[in-house]
Amino acid sequence: MREDELATAVVDHFEAAFDDPEIRLEEPYNHYGTRGVVDVYARTAPPERVTYLAELKADPAVRMASGANEILRQYRRTERYFFRDDDHDLRASLARDGPGVHLLLLFAPTVDCVEHVIEHRSLYASVDPDLSIDGVPAARKVAFLANLDAAPDGGLGFLSVNGDVGVESAAFRDAVPPGSRLADALAEADVDVGTESDS
Numbered sequence: 001m002r003e004d005e006l007a008t009a010v011v012d013h014f015e016a017a018f019d020d021p022e023i024r025l026e027e028p029y030n031h032y033g034t035r036g037v038v039d040v041y042a043r044t045a046p047p048e049r050v051t052y053l054a055e056l057k058a059d060p061a062v063r064m065a066s067g068a069n070e071i072l073r074q075y076r077r078t079e080r081y082f083f084r085d086d087d088h089d090l091r092a093s094l095a096r097d098g099p100g101v102h103l104l105l106l107f108a109p110t111v112d113c114v115e116h117v118i119e120h121r122s123l124y125a126s127v128d129p130d131l132s133i134d135g136v137p138a139a140r141k142v143a144f145l146a147n148l149d150a151a152p153d154g155g156l157g158f159l160s161v162n163g164d165v166g167v168e169s170a171a172f173r174d175a176v177p178p179g180s181r182l183a184d185a186l187a188e189a190d191v192d193v194g195t196e197s198d199s
Contacts, residue, residue: 001108003061005058005108007056009151010156011025012151012152013155014052016152017154020045023041026039030085031081031084039054040054040056049091050102054104054105057071057105057108058108062107063112068120072124083101090136099136103139103140105127105142106144108144108145109144109146109148109180109185114144114182114186119191129162140162141162143161143162145158146159146181
């Protein structure tokens with residue numbers, strides 16, 4: 001599975017789930033030489049403007065990465081510098097209910113991604129879901145994508161790895177849609193959930 005397939009699903013989901021969202025792919029940022037690219041940048045329409053920054057990881061990305069630290073460094077760099085770029089504004093809203101920014105690190109529902117995330121599960125689980133960016137409440141989510149086929153109807157699923165339920169737990173597996181690509185990947189993955197590894 002390639003990242004462009006994931007991007008298509010995420011875009012389809014946002015277009016179905018929100019009225020007239022602003023969506024850009026491969027959105028660059030540059031803050032005094034600190035450059036990067038966000039896979040998907042989406043903002044919902046006013047008055048309840050919410051920003052979503054999504055980093056997408058499919059098989060090639062987890063195979064080429066030296067480990068979870070490399071992937072998390074890229075994810076956190078976006079968090080630190082994206083809104084310091086003058087092209088990306090972030091405004092506090094007194095009327096907003098919930099986070100104004102969602103920072104998403106989304107993994108494909110594949111065997112390679114499942115094995116990578118479970119191998120490094122304590123690092124991914126350690127990502128604090130809550131933060132504030134320039135006074136705007138924000139949320140971090142590290143998750144597997146599920147229900148890719150339902151994306152055009154707004155039914156894309158996000159199964160969190162850094163939430164209250166551990167990825168190796170029975171509760172997490174119970175939340176996986178039966179017959180989904182993620183369910184198949186979890187069944188096929190060669191993982192030992194009894195051993196922590198964070199290298």
